Amino acid sequence: MKVSLFIPCLVEQFNPAVGEAAARVLARAGARVDYPPGQTCCGQPLYKSGHRKEARKLARHFLEVFDGAEAVVAPSGSCVRMVKHDFAELFRDDPQWRDRAAALAGRVYEFTQFLVQVLKVDDLGASWPGKAVYHDSCQVSRALGVVSEPRSLLSRVKGLELVTMNRPELCCGFGGSFSLQFPDISEAIVEKKVAFILASGAEFVITAEPSCLMNIGGYLEKQNHSVKAVHIAQVLDSR
Amino acid sequence: MKIRSESFQTLAREAMEDKRIQQILALVGPAIKAARDQAFKALDDPEGLLARGRDIRERSLANLPHLLEVLEEKVREAGGVVHWAETPERAREIVADLARRAQVRTVVKGKSMMSEEIALNDHLIGQGLEVWETDMGEFIVQLAGEPPYHLVGPAIHKTVDQIADLFAEKIGGPKKESPEQLTMVARKYLRDKFIRADMGITGANMAVAETGTIVLFENEGNIRLTVTSPRIVVSIMGIEKVVPTLEDMTVILELLPRSTTGQKAATYVSLLTGPRRGDEKDGPEEFHLILLDNGRSRILADPDLREILRCIRCGCCSFVCPVYQTVGGHSYGWVYSGPMGSVLTPQLIAPRLARLLPFACTQCGACQEICPIKIDLPKLHLALRSRFVEDPDWEGGGTFLDRLPMKLGAWFASGPGRYKMASWGARLLEKAISPTGSGWLTPGPVSRWSRKRTVPSLARPFSKRWPELKKQLQAGGERT
Numbered sequence: 001m002k003v004s005l006f007i008p009c010l011v012e013q014f015n016p017a018v019g020e021a022a023a024r025v026l027a028r029a030g031a032r033v034d035y036p037p038g039q040t041c042c043g044q045p046l047y048k049s050g051h052r053k054e055a056r057k058l059a060r061h062f063l064e065v066f067d068g069a070e071a072v073v074a075p076s077g078s079c080v081r082m083v084k085h086d087f088a089e090l091f092r093d094d095p096q097w098r099d100r101a102a103a104l105a106g107r108v109y110e111f112t113q114f115l116v117q118v119l120k121v122d123d124l125g126a127s128w129p130g131k132a133v134y135h136d137s138c139q140v141s142r143a144l145g146v147v148s149e150p151r152s153l154l155s156r157v158k159g160l161e162l163v164t165m166n167r168p169e170l171c172c173g174f175g176g177s178f179s180l181q182f183p184d185i186s187e188a189i190v191e192k193k194v195a196f197i198l199a200s201g202a203e204f205v206i207t208a209e210p211s212c213l214m215n216i217g218g219y220l221e222k223q224n225h226s227v228k229a230v231h232i233a234q235v236l237d238s239r
Numbered sequence: 240m241k242i243r244s245e246s247f248q249t250l251a252r253e254a255m256e257d258k259r260i261q262q263i264l265a266l267v268g269p270a271i272k273a274a275r276d277q278a279f280k281a282l283d284d285p286e287g288l289l290a291r292g293r294d295i296r297e298r299s300l301a302n303l304p305h306l307l308e309v310l311e312e313k314v315r316e317a318g319g320v321v322h323w324a325e326t327p328e329r330a331r332e333i334v335a336d337l338a339r340r341a342q343v344r345t346v347v348k349g350k351s352m353m354s355e356e357i358a359l360n361d362h363l364i365g366q367g368l369e370v371w372e373t374d375m376g377e378f379i380v381q382l383a384g385e386p387p388y389h390l391v392g393p394a395i396h397k398t399v400d401q402i403a404d405l406f407a408e409k410i411g412g413p414k415k416e417s418p419e420q421l422t423m424v425a426r427k428y429l430r431d432k433f434i435r436a437d438m439g440i441t442g443a444n445m446a447v448a449e450t451g452t453i454v455l456f457e458n459e460g461n462i463r464l465t466v467t468s469p470r471i472v473v474s475i476m477g478i479e480k481v482v483p484t485l486e487d488m489t490v491i492l493e494l495l496p497r498s499t500t501g502q503k504a505a506t507y508v509s510l511l512t513g514p515r516r517g518d519e520k521d522g523p524e525e526f527h528l529i530l531l532d533n534g535r536s537r538i539l540a541d542p543d544l545r546e547i548l549r550c551i552r553c554g555c556c557s558f559v560c561p562v563y564q565t566v567g568g569h570s571y572g573w574v575y576s577g578p579m580g581s582v583l584t585p586q587l588i589a590p591r592l593a594r595l596l597p598f599a600c601t602q603c604g605a606c607q608e609i610c611p612i613k614i615d616l617p618k619l620h621l622a623l624r625s626r627f628v629e630d631p632d633w634e635g636g637g638t639f640l641d642r643l644p645m646k647l648g649a650w651f652a653s654g655p656g657r658y659k660m661a662s663w664g665a666r667l668l669e670k671a672i673s674p675t676g677s678g679w680l681t682p683g684p685v686s687r688w689s690r691k692r693t694v695p696s697l698a699r700p701f702s703k704r705w706p707e708l709k710k711q712l713q714a715g716g717e718r719t
Contacts, residue, residue: 007701013662016701020708027712035705038655046649048602048621050628050635051642054649061653089618138603167269171561175601182248182599183687188255188565189601190692218692 001118003031004066006074006083006108009041010210018210021237022075022111029121031071039065043090044082049177052090056097059087063100071118072104075111075233077140077209078176084108085143110140111233112208116149122156126236129159133202134232135193135216136169137209150208150232157235165200174215190219197227208232240358240386244572244584244593251566251599260396260567267395268558272609274501275555281503282493292494293612295487296549299479303539306448306481307530313451317513319526327357330531334359334440334473335366337527341471343368343437347429349455349462350374351442352390352552353475353531355574356587359440371432373461378425382409388568389576390554391499396567429461439465439523443476445491445551446528449484452512453528456495456505463507472523474511478530479539479548491551498553498611534587543622547582549612554579556606556616562599571596578606578616585623591634597623659702666697 003026011019027033043058062083066072074080087101115121134150141147154162173179173189193216197205205220205227207213217229243250254260279285299306311321324330338346346368348354360381363370372381376393380386382405387393394402399418406424407414415421441462443453453474455462466472482488496502515522539545557563557577568576573593575583581596597620606616626633628642651661685694 012701013665013697014695016698016704019701020704023708023712027715033712035702035709037702039702040655040658041652043649043652046645048624049598049645050621050624050626051645051649052625052629054645057649057653089621138601138605142604142608169605171601171603171605173561173565173601175603178598178601180685180688182251182562183690184248184255185251185562185565185599186601186688187691189561192561192565214695215692218689218694221693222689222691 001031002070003033003114004069004072005033005035006042006066006072006079007035007039008074008076008079008210010214011075014214015210015231018075018213018231018233021231022073022233025115025124025233025236026073026111026119028124029115029119031073031119036065036069042079042082044079044086045176047082047086047090056090056094059083059090059101060097063087063097063104066104067100069104069107071114072108073111073114074108075208075210075231077110077137077144077146078211080108080110080113081139081143110144110146110208112140112149112153113144113146115236116152122152124153124156124236126156126238127158127160128204128235128238130203131161131163131201132204132206132235133163133165133197133200134168135165135172135197135205135207135212137207137212138169138171139211140208141169146208150206153232153236154206160235163200163202165202166196170196172212172215174211176211179215186215187219190215194219194223194225198225203227204235205229206232206235240355240361240574242573242588242592244588244596245591247566247570247572247595247599250570250572254567254570255565259398263396263398264564264567267392268564271501271555271558275498275558275609276501278497278501278503282497288490288493289611289613291490292551293549295482295490296551296612299482299487300539300545300548302483303479303481306483307478309448310446310451310481311530313448314513314526314528315451317451317526318516319451319513319528322527322529324529324531325533327531327533330357330475330529330533331359331362333527333529334475335363337471337473337525338363338366338368338438341437341525343471345369345371345432345436346438346440347371347373347432347436347461347465347469348377348439349441349457349465350377350393351440351475352387352574353442353477354440355387356477356533357475357531359475369432371429371436373429373433373459373465374457375422375425375459375461378429379405382406386569386574389557390552390579392554396569433464433468436465436469438471438473439469441465441472441474443474443480443528444495445488446476446481447483447485447488448481450512452485452488452510454488454492455509455511456492456507457509458500458502458506460507462509466509466511466523467521470523471525471527472511472514473527473529475529475531478532478535494611495551495553498551498555498609538586544582544586544619546614547579547586547619549614550579550583551612552579553611555609555611559605559609561601561603561605566599578620579614582616582619582623585627590627594627594634597621597627662697662700669697
């Protein structure tokens, strides 16, 4: 199956290693991995901050770039949700683009969802020694219903001890433009999240969402905690 | 009640610095959520009940004008009087006129968000009336001179000790220690008001159209006294709260207490159908129902926003909202708080005063997940954001300069060449500002973001790495 990699902006700009890991894992799982050139941003930040007119511009570009793709896979729940569900809202008064968005929506997948539901793999031969917790990113779990897939993939990773934390579903407080408009509130929320992570005794916090990764990871790093935040693609890619 | 929603950021900061508030929020939210989950788990078919509730609320809205006409007719048949109020001012006038006409001096009240919405207490007190809240939580905030903290738990932000001090100061007598003793103090104090009251005022959890019945849930018994002891009873209800039949009412009866406090049932359920009839021993001589619009018909006609009118005011969205759980109820600056408040407030008061509220949401979706009516609150927040940004009727649109950053961003990101150019420019800028690669973008809004969080440095973009990666994948025998 041919996979068109959809690389989120945060991955493209700040954390390309996540994209590389995702590409390798998908290839190892048997997919033919392609990276459609010319892709930019799906428009999520504009849509969520209320700038729908500008978001539509980016969404149209996205649909042109990924036109006819067999499967579009991104290592991010929020970007997938944007394309899969929110494009429909964005183009509700524009039948032509609405239809194009609808035609693609069914073929857009979050990374772990694609591995488990479409490629039907769970053991990728990965090895990651250490104790870890999985953070259910809101945009992966609530928005896409992807809860068991990452856990099932992680349960097959050699050396990885997956422990539980209090309230794994609690939001980390990022929320995109929310964290810039309300930095104090966002900071207080990530503090609560991190307290639960630390209390779990894990050495790693694993997430499938680059934005949570930046938020939680950035906090852990600046506060000099030894716990490391990693993307699930990086864990599944390690040998 | 003074609107302070435009000061959301300041109020939020105050609440975040208040250790006691933070402790209470950390305790109450999870406790209610756990009780709520338990109460639903105990049901044979929780999903079935939730689906029925959603269906009833949606059907009621779809048929609202007709249901309201039926309700009016049935209330009249039962001997009650129906008043229509388009605005809070009109609703207040109606109550004040009724009080004047019947020479009312003392008013007792059941807990009612509607009465908060129309700022009724201040108005009646201004007319020289003595007005008493008789719900324990509302009584506490009334004595403290504060607005309610939460839809259902008006005084959840107060500790027992604070309440004890408040009672000793305002009611007098030696300071009591236990909740039981404090309840007795309030009970004794209010009993006298009930005896003297000429008018009882309540809200309404809902109204049943087919019978003309007002339905009131409570745990304390004060509403029961409020509607039976005074000569005149006035219920004030938002026009959206009507359901078609008594059977429909029983579904909400199962849903609401479970979602509100995790109780299987409310301790008391009162069904008011008109005033006392000739052969009855108690009940009021007059019963009045005020149906308040206050922007609701406008919301109903707005397909993007009407879903909020399904809300049954259980308040459980607040208890799972990461923002409410951090900033508390008073930060929202008006009657309704949390996720549902952020949708309702901008539509009920001058929008510009509440324009921050729909943005104060991480889009986590916890509210939608727990909502017994499954209102898509995150989507409603987004709809309001776009109104505020793009719709001139909502003072949106802004000036060209306001929108310039977003326009530029969209322009740069809508073409691959421009996107590359912007990435390249950002990297040059990063090098210029911070040659070591740390502290990027620290000026402006990011500086506050990065107070306790590292902002990552820009890396060599994935798009540039792809050609090498592709070769590696091919060399490793992977197909690309």
